[in-house]
Amino acid sequence: MPRSESPTPPKNLRVAELDELDERIVEILEQDGRITNADLAAALDIAPSTAHVRTRSLIERGVIRGFHASVDHNRLGRGLQAIVGVTLRPGSRHDSIVQFADEVRRLPEVLQMFFVGGTDDFLVHIAVEGSSDVRRFVVDHLSAQQSVASTRTSIIFEYHRNAVAAPFR
Structure with missing residues (x-):
């Protein structure tokens, strides 16, 4: 797919x-x-x-949906990861949600995207080369969209993914 x-x-x-x-x-x-x-x-x-x-x-039976590679983004020159919380403007929310998701999920920087309930509407997990690339991604691809009311960026220092990632050092 x-x-x-x-x-x-x-x-x-x-x-x-x-x-x-x-x-x-x-x-x-x-x-x-x-x-x-x-x-x-x-x-x-x-x-x-x-x-x-x-x-x-x-x-x-759909219990196992696929087999995936665990990629070391540092070795691909994309060693900085961030989670960007995105809040959409009120209004025609359904159309905004669908359009936002369709556009953002296609971007090469996006590793994962979550449609969530709470303060944010989306959490976008990205991997880029450096901090200027995080800024560029947020400004050019998120804040530039008319449906986006606000963003909140958190830099990831370390993460653990159950059953896949190496343990913290």
Whole structure:
């Protein structure tokens, strides 16, 4: 699915029922999405065919939505990360929300974007080279939009992503 599209969840979405083996498979794959089927089976003390069938079932049921690379943005020259809280102007909110989300999620600096309740309408997680790039992103891509009432930027010093990131030093 292209990055600009957002899947529409079914209205009758039910929580997937997982047994202990399914839960263990998910836990191992969260730690290492590149583990071979043979190593997964060995870790679970099950046959490789069982590991394959159970993993395929988790994918088909939508429990596992994909396998992703954990990228070191420092090595890509984008070592400064920030979270930008964005509040939209009151008014035709639905159209503003949809338009804002469609435009911003496509920007290469954006790692993640969250539509949230509370003070902010959106939290935009970006990775850029330096502080002047944060300023440029906020001014050119966020504040310049007529629907944006205000922004609030927080620089990220360190972060932890469960099951993926290295521990704090």
